[in-house]
Amino acid sequence: MSTPAIKQATLREHTRIHGLGIYRPSVVVTNDDVCQWIDSSDEWIRQRTGIVTRHRAPRDVSVVDMAEAAAREALADAGVEPSQLGAVLVSTVTHPLATPSAAAQVADRLGATPAPAYDISAACAGYCYGIAQADALVHAGSADYVLVVGVEKLSDFIDNGDRTISFILGDGAGAVVIGPSESAGIGPSVWGSDGSKHEAIRMSHSLLDIRDYSLAAAAGGNAPAEAAEARAALWPTMRQDGQTVFRWAVWEMAKVAQQALDAAGITSDDLVAFVPHQANIRIIDEMVKQLKLPEHVQVARDIVDAGNTSAASIPLAMHRLLKEQPSLKGGLALQIGFGAGLVFGAQVVVLP
Helix, strand or coil, X not given: CCCCCCCCXXXXXXXXXXXXEEECCCEEEEHHHHCCCCCCCHHHHHHHHCCCEEEECCCCCCHHHHHHHHHHHHHHHHCCCXXXXXXXXXXXXXXXXXXXXXXXXXHHHHCCCCCCEEEECCHHHHHHHHHHHHHHHHHCCCCCEEEEEEEEXXXXXXXXCCCCCHHHECEEEEEEEEEECCCCCECCCEEEECHHHCCCEEEEEEEEEHHHHHHHHHHCCCCCXXXXXXXXXXXXXXXXXXXXXXXXXXXXXXXXXXXXXXXXXXXXXXXXXXXXXXXXXXXXXXXXXXXXXXXXXXXXXXXXXXXXXXXHHHHHHXXXXXXXCHHHCCCEEEEEEEECCCEEEEEEEECC
């Protein structure tokens, strides 16, 4: 007796980004605000990171809230209904619950049920990991449209007195809708990890005054007096070995970026934009040099106003670039994310 043939999903040759949306929190924290907590100065922070301000979410705004807002804007931009989503992917390392996932809650709020939904824990490469998976799902015929959200509320996981990373980090969300296309809109993903360097960016427990911390994050550093009575508690906070991360990002990630160009079959001359993870302005500038990008290629530098928003940084930076230079729409952009894990991911995409 022969085995019956299993019916296969209809494969799709091409995919693209159909819509883009973001959420920027209302609280703007300046370098002078940050210097209330660390022994530093506005000049030192600008020189070392390029950051002037960063956005931080108020206490009552969650990762799920920010993800939902960005997702709704992306769906509207794409002209796609939530019921058309075949999957919801949320890249984040700051959803405070191991379960339920942020993605399942976002899908429910949007009205995308019963679409499969799951979180991706890939830190600053999380958005590019999400693009890689969404691209594959649509290619394979497993979904018509996939929502990818990069969202972080890093202000919930920093020790304001830490000088290694706390002053760099911001909050926010960015989302895209991936779907079928008549021509190639997303190049092959070049992605991977190096867990041998997992200590370079990590979480460790700190003794924090929790109420004082959360109020300070919401008020931009100006916590009310009653916070002095708050209970101290151990809380996971971000730490990094800055020099290790800087060297790895500059020398190794430029190679990954070049591999993404090669995989897409293009050269840097074909690009209109470079949208790297907004880790540090010096890393961005050094990568531009390593890649020998032509002068016509516009480089996203959202970090100046938004800080490092981890998984949210690429879509936030892309949105700003397109808002300021709408003529870039439809052109080719190289995007690359890299961070804790250590993990990395890169693709060439057609700008929506």
